[in-house]
Amino acid sequence: xxxxxxASPYIVWSGIFIIIPLCxxxxxxxxxxxxxxxFDNITAIALSENAKALWLSLLLSLVSTAICLLLAxxxxxxxxxxxxxxxxxxxxxxxxxxxMNFLLRTLAWQTLLEKTGVINNILSFMNLPALQIINxxxxxxxxxxxxxxxxxxLPIYNSLTKIDPNVVNAARDLGANGLKTFQKIILPLxxxxxxxxxxxxxxxxxxxFVISNLLGGSKILLIGNVIExxxxxxxxxxxxxxLSIVLMIFIIISMIAxxxxxxxxxxxxx
Amino acid sequence: MIKNSxxxxxxxxxxxxxxxxxxxxxxxSFNASKTRAKWGGxxxxxxxxxxxxxxxxxxxxxxxxxxxxxxxxxTLIGTIACLAMRNMHKTGRxxxxxxxxxPMLNAEIVTGxxxxxxxxxxxxxxxxxxxxxAHITFCIPFVILSVMPRLKRLNISTYEAALDxxxxxxxxxxxxxxxxxxxxVVSGFLxxxxxxxxxxxxxxxxxxxxxxxxxxxxxxxxxxxIKPEMYALSSxxxxxxxxxxxxxxxxxxxxxxEIQAK
Numbered sequence: 150x151x152x153x154x155x156a157s158p159y160i161v162w163s164g165i166f167i168i169i170p171l172c173x174x175x176x177x178x179x180x181x182x183x184x185x186x187x188f189d190n191i192t193a194i195a196l197s198e199n200a201k202a203l204w205l206s207l208l209l210s211l212v213s214t215a216i217c218l219l220l221a222x223x224x225x226x227x228x229x230x231x232x233x234x235x236x237x238x239x240x241x242x243x244x245x246x247x248x249m250n251f252l253l254r255t256l257a258w259q260t261l262l263e264k265t266g267v268i269n270n271i272l273s274f275m276n277l278p279a280l281q282i283i284n285x286x287x288x289x290x291x292x293x294x295x296x297x298x299x300x301x302x303l304p305i306y307n308s309l310t311k312i313d314p315n316v317v318n319a320a321r322d323l324g325a326n327g328l329k330t331f332q333k334i335i336l337p338l339x340x341x342x343x344x345x346x347x348x349x350x351x352x353x354x355x356x357x358f359v360i361s362n363l364l365g366g367s368k369i370l371l372i373g374n375v376i377e378x379x380x381x382x383x384x385x386x387x388x389x390x391x392l393s394i395v396l397m398i399f400i401i402i403s404m405i406a407x408x409x410x411x412x413x414x415x416x417x418x419x
Numbered sequence: 420m421i422k423n424s425x426x427x428x429x430x431x432x433x434x435x436x437x438x439x440x441x442x443x444x445x446x447x448s449f450n451a452s453k454t455r456a457k458w459g460g461x462x463x464x465x466x467x468x469x470x471x472x473x474x475x476x477x478x479x480x481x482x483x484x485x486x487x488x489x490x491x492x493x494t495l496i497g498t499i500a501c502l503a504m505r506n507m508h509k510t511g512r513x514x515x516x517x518x519x520x521x522p523m524l525n526a527e528i529v530t531g532x533x534x535x536x537x538x539x540x541x542x543x544x545x546x547x548x549x550x551x552x553a554h555i556t557f558c559i560p561f562v563i564l565s566v567m568p569r570l571k572r573l574n575i576s577t578y579e580a581a582l583d584x585x586x587x588x589x590x591x592x593x594x595x596x597x598x599x600x601x602x603x604v605v606s607g608f609l610x611x612x613x614x615x616x617x618x619x620x621x622x623x624x625x626x627x628x629x630x631x632x633x634x635x636x637x638x639x640x641x642x643x644x645i646k647p648e649m650y651a652l653s654s655x656x657x658x659x660x661x662x663x664x665x666x667x668x669x670x671x672x673x674x675x676x677e678i679q680a681k
Contacts, residue, residue: 156503156515159496159559163518166556170533171521177536224433227426241664242437247617248660249441249653252637256645257440260447260455267443295436348524356526359619363641373528380532380624390536393529404524 174397178390190391199375199392206372207399209286210354213293214301217350218343220294221301225342226335228302229309239306243299255292255363262288262364284366292360293350300349308342309335344410348403356396372396441657448650455645465651472648475636479652481547482616482632489554490611496555497562498604501570502596516563523560530557531624538625545627553625554615561614562607569603 181187193199228239246254261267262283269279282288312335320330358373365371372392379389448466452459469475504512522530534553543549573596581591597604619634626635637649 153503153506155499156507159500159503160515162496162556162559163515166534166537166552167518167521170530170537173536173540174529174533220433223429227430230426242434244613245657245660245664246437246441247613249444249657250633250637250649251617252619252634252641253444253645253649253653254440256455256637256641257443257447260443261439295440298433298437352524352526356528358528359638373526376528376532380535386532386536386539389532393532396526397529400524400526400529404520407524 174390174393176390177386178392178394181387190388191394193388193391194395198370199372202370202375203372203395205286205369206355209290209293209371210351213290213297213354214347214351216290216294217298217301218347221298221305221346222343225302225305225309228306239303243303251296252359252363255296255360258288258292258295258364259283262291283364284368286365286369288364289361289369289371292364293354293357296360297350297353300353301346304345304349305339305342308339308345312338341410344407348407351403352400355399444650445654445657448647448654450647450650453644453647465647466655469648469651472646474631475633475646475648475652478631478633478636481630482634485547485551485554485632486612486615489551489558489615490608493555493558493611494562494604494608497559497607498566498600500559501563501566501600504567505570519560519563522557523564527557527620528624531621534621535624545625546630549625549627550622550630550632553621554618557618557621558611558615561610562604565607565610566600566603569600573599 178190179186179188181189194203231238259266262280263269264279264281264283266283272279282291316338317330317334320334325333356373358371358377361369361371361374376389376392376396379385379392447455449461449463450458451462451464500515504515507515531553534549534556538545538549577599578591578595581595582588586594617634619638622632622635623638626632631639633649633652637645640646640649
């Protein structure tokens with residue numbers, strides 16, 4: 150219990166498997182095939198096709214993050230207001246689906262969205278126009294929202310359940326109506342959860358290559374697809390690492406945002 | 420009244436959104452037609468042929484073995500690290516917690532390629548071991564983040580009391596500290612297991628050509644069409660977990676409180 154040395158397995162592990170690998174990405178990203186120093190791999194982001202992929206990734210991930218936030222906030226409020234077996238209910242809703250493989254779940258949307266798929270059959274039955282979004286950016290956004298919604302709900306839910314009900318009651322006693330209480334008390338106190346949720350959705354959405362691959366046909370390339378291809382097909386690790394460094398800049402920005410708004414780790418997912 | 424029913428409708432709509440793909444997959448597992456697009460009548464034959472498909476069964480075996488080993492080792496390393504961090508200097512602890520957050524906040528693709536570059540540079544053969552080490556790496560943070568809060572709430576006096584009453588420090592740890600942090604350890608383990616089982620991206624970059632988990636198998640099958648046996652297998656897994664969850668929620672009241680007090 151009193152031995153600090155107990156931390157050493159983890160310190161060694163994280164040194165070898167977290168710190169060194171990250172340094173290697175930076176090393177590969179800033180050298181060429183001969184090992185000479187260069188910025189070419191990083192500035193390659195400005196090339197038209199890479200820049201287009203990054204721009205599309207940013208656009209789609211921002212849209213998905215916004216939709217997730219809009220869907221998740223009311224959901225988190227409802228979940229925190231019902232007085233039942235909180236934990237088990239939350240687990241059932243959000244953790245249970247993970248036991249069905251994530252690739253299969255995403256693929257299932259193909260079946261649902263296809264021209265003659267389930268959703269269009271229902272729509273035509275109700276005499277509504279068909280929905281043709283499979284293999285378009287819309288389907289990718291849907292896949293992102295579907296996969297990452299839990300990462301938005303859980304931190305917001307956690308920060309909402311931590312609000313002392315007395316604070317809310319005090320606001321009501323002092324004459325604030327429901328809307329005012331929400332604006333002045335509940336919303337500001339849930340900011341750590343919101344920020345943490347935004348990071349948790351934005352980063353995986355920005356960097357995904359699977360969802361775009363499965364739901365976007367093979368024509369739509371996101372920045373994640375470009376990097377993945379550099380590693381598994383073209384084997385240009387230097388270029389792939391350089392583009393990853395660009396991605397990490399966005400990741401670091403969102404990490405800093407989390408650190409500023411969520412000092413006590415209140416918005417943690419767990 | 421209206422407000423409550425609106426709440427219920429919203430919850431139900433979200434549940435439909437989250438569970439429609441799962442229902443689809445379960446329906447497809449009974450589909451006699453081999454393509455996803457058509458319904459060819461009801462059949463159980465995929466459930467039978469599943470158990471004769473060595474490729475899928477091997478992938479299942481790999482997936483479970485990796486998830487089990489990775490989450491066990493991660494739970495061990497993570498829990499021990501939490502105990503040690505309690506006694507560390509504030510800055511040391513802050514740095515270590517910062518490092519712990521890296522795999523959680525970093526993009527999976529970056530974690531994947533960074534580990535791939537590491538394994539290449541030390542000349543390791545890509546296969547079971549590389550995947551296992553990668554999984555342990557991304558599982559440890561889940562353990563630390565679920566054990567740490569329990570450990571912070573731990574009353575150190577009970578441990579000291581045990582020592583005063585003559586228990587050795589090992590005995591005091593196993594009799595006093597461990598039972599107290601156990602719910603955190605268990606939820607860290609379960610979280611790790613689930614994450615490892617569902618992982619595709621990191622496995623994709625750290626596996627060799629000879630090794631397949633269920634995820635990587637499915638990914639390679641996407642273009643030529645998913646074998647219906649895969650739907651059957653995932654339906655079995657899903658329903659089993661659902662039943663386990665249902666049963667664990669119906670254990671007698673005394674035990675139930677114990678489990679939920681996390």
